[in-house]
Amino acid sequence: MTPRLTVRDMCGAAVYAVRMSWAADRRGVLTVVGLQLANAFGLASALLLLRGLLDDVLTLADSDDAGGDLWRLGSGVMVLVALGAAGGILQTLGGMRQQILTDRVDRYVISLVLHTASHTELWEFEDPDFHDRLQRAVHASRHKPATVVVMLVAMLQVALTVLVVVGVFITIAWWLLPLATLTAWPLFKAAKDRRTALYAMHHGLAENRRRRQYLERLLTCRDEAKEIRALNLGATLHNRWDSEYAQELNGMARLIRTHAGREIRAKFLSSALIAAVIVSVWASVNVGMVSLAAASTGLAGLWLLSSRMGMASQMFNDAGESLYFLKDLHNFAGAAVEPLPGPAEPVLPFRALQARDLTFTYPGADRPTLHGIDISLHQGEIIALVGANGSGKTTLAKLLAGLYAPTEGTVIRDDCSVTDLHQLRHGCAVVFQDFVRYKLTVHDNIAFGRVDEPHHHSRIRGAAESAGVATLLESLPNGYRTLLGREFTDGTDLSGGQWQKLAIARAFYRDAPFVILDEPTAALDPQAEADLFVRIRHLFAGRTVLLISHRFSSVRSADRIYVLDSGRIIEHGTHAQLMRARGRYADLFLTQAAGYLDTTPA
Numbered sequence: 001m002t003p004r005l006t007v008r009d010m011c012g013a014a015v016y017a018v019r020m021s022w023a024a025d026r027r028g029v030l031t032v033v034g035l036q037l038a039n040a041f042g043l044a045s046a047l048l049l050l051r052g053l054l055d056d057v058l059t060l061a062d063s064d065d066a067g068g069d070l071w072r073l074g075s076g077v078m079v080l081v082a083l084g085a086a087g088g089i090l091q092t093l094g095g096m097r098q099q100i101l102t103d104r105v106d107r108y109v110i111s112l113v114l115h116t117a118s119h120t121e122l123w124e125f126e127d128p129d130f131h132d133r134l135q136r137a138v139h140a141s142r143h144k145p146a147t148v149v150v151m152l153v154a155m156l157q158v159a160l161t162v163l164v165v166v167g168v169f170i171t172i173a174w175w176l177l178p179l180a181t182l183t184a185w186p187l188f189k190a191a192k193d194r195r196t197a198l199y200a201m202h203h204g205l206a207e208n209r210r211r212r213q214y215l216e217r218l219l220t221c222r223d224e225a226k227e228i229r230a231l232n233l234g235a236t237l238h239n240r241w242d243s244e245y246a247q248e249l250n251g252m253a254r255l256i257r258t259h260a261g262r263e264i265r266a267k268f269l270s271s272a273l274i275a276a277v278i279v280s281v282w283a284s285v286n287v288g289m290v291s292l293a294a295a296s297t298g299l300a301g302l303w304l305l306s307s308r309m310g311m312a313s314q315m316f317n318d319a320g321e322s323l324y325f326l327k328d329l330h331n332f333a334g335a336a337v338e339p340l341p342g343p344a345e346p347v348l349p350f351r352a353l354q355a356r357d358l359t360f361t362y363p364g365a366d367r368p369t370l371h372g373i374d375i376s377l378h379q380g381e382i383i384a385l386v387g388a389n390g391s392g393k394t395t396l397a398k399l400l401a402g403l404y405a406p407t408e409g410t411v412i413r414d415d416c417s418v419t420d421l422h423q424l425r426h427g428c429a430v431v432f433q434d435f436v437r438y439k440l441t442v443h444d445n446i447a448f449g450r451v452d453e454p455h456h457h458s459r460i461r462g463a464a465e466s467a468g469v470a471t472l473l474e475s476l477p478n479g480y481r482t483l484l485g486r487e488f489t490d491g492t493d494l495s496g497g498q499w500q501k502l503a504i505a506r507a508f509y510r511d512a513p514f515v516i517l518d519e520p521t522a523a524l525d526p527q528a529e530a531d532l533f534v535r536i537r538h539l540f541a542g543r544t545v546l547l548i549s550h551r552f553s554s555v556r557s558a559d560r561i562y563v564l565d566s567g568r569i570i571e572h573g574t575h576a577q578l579m580r581a582r583g584r585y586a587d588l589f590l591t592q593a594a595g596y597l598d599t600t601p602a
């Protein structure tokens, strides 16, 4: 459905732009407005002076004191020139200050979008509509508010010019006023139609743009570069990008052509109306209804007014679309950047964490991924989760980590049901299968484990040692200050296993009572994996560890093992109990063991 925007929406967006400008740089707003006011005041004085000078010129021939009149005329012209020069200077100063103001507003607005996106709950990221809104907000945040600020300043200039000219008209040729307004109407109407059409088109392009940007990322990012070359995918992806872009540009070209025709017709009409006004003024002077001086000044004012109106309608074309987009920005980012949260609460250990009858359906999915899960984890225990691909292990871990709220059931911490997901997150350290490789320093990669506390190098080093990566990190060219990312000057890279150890170091540094390790050793060599599991109980002593792994050699030493199948827990117990039960766990264990021993399972 084509989005419609009302005049109220437009006014709301304009108020929003002013509020953002005020929040971003109030001194800049005051300076720019002050300079515009001074300019308008100078303009009013110039118009009134011009009228007086014209009177003087017309009466000079009949004057008895030609010398005195000439002196007055000369000094009047000098004042007019001085006013013109001052206006020029004010214009330059205003332009400079406006540039600084627009840069600051840009930064403020982009920061607003980033703040909102980074504080949005994870489940929202599953929703394509959220990504469309985010895309529109990002589109709206890039230069649009700045354009709106420029436009609002131009509108202020036009409004002041109109006020000045109206004031002057009232004293010298009030009857020109309605005619002047009439001349501007066709231009405004054409600008409004174009704005509406542009907004509707951009609104519909959000998903297309996201696909195009995704393809751009695939074609330009280092991480994807090796596979794209190995599969020779470059040309195929480029062609897809080309056709997505062509679709966007064709739509835009069609729209521009249609509206260019309408705008040309509007300009003709406006010019015809101005010509009609001039003819009627001329006729009025001829019949003696109006003095030549009043008519000349009135026409000069009319010319000034229509040139400002033309300028404003041009700006409306460029910036009106931006004003429309501010509604998208407001919908996404809201009113203002919230203050940063205060100091974090201390992380308290717990005796038991339990899930009772948990059911979970991903947003937009047609059936649950987890059904009636009951699981208990006690302080100091290592609990393992096993099951086939897609059985729901990572999903359950995300619920216990407080990243999603269960659809049904509860998570209970020390006999209290947890309703605040942040409480779970705060007390949990997770190493995901697809952990993030931060292309920042080694120090950052570990310290990001807990950003709400001051960093001590000894603790960072301790975490690296626990993860078995300290020696490697110290041998890097700049030690813990080494930049990880070949795209950056002096940057270096690590192997997959070394990156994984760094992610584990981050979990150690987080120092949380609950640790989730989702395939933490997938990229580790057998020795490193064995080392980690031998030491895991000692390293995470006093904490609770949830270990997800397909490697049964690591899982067998867990205190208890839960087996998941199609989102349900089908068995649980110690390794020995599960082997005796000869159920799914025993099957999977023996199949894997047989692979190592080169024998078939019994």
Ligand SMILES: Nc1ncnc2c1ncn2[C@@H]1O[C@H](COP(=O)(O)OP(=O)(O)OP(=O)(O)O)[C@@H](O)[C@H]1O
Pocket (backbone or CB within 6 Å): 126, 362, 363, 365, 369, 387, 388, 389, 390, 391, 392, 393, 394, 395, 396
């Ligand atoms: N964000 C998501 N939105 C919708 N469905 C999802 C999402 N993430 C996972 N799923 C689905 O949920 C099911 C369980 O996925 P999950 O990642 O929890 O499995 P897993 O047991 O950890 O698998 P693996 O062993 O392969 O890591 C799968 O069928 C998957 O398709």
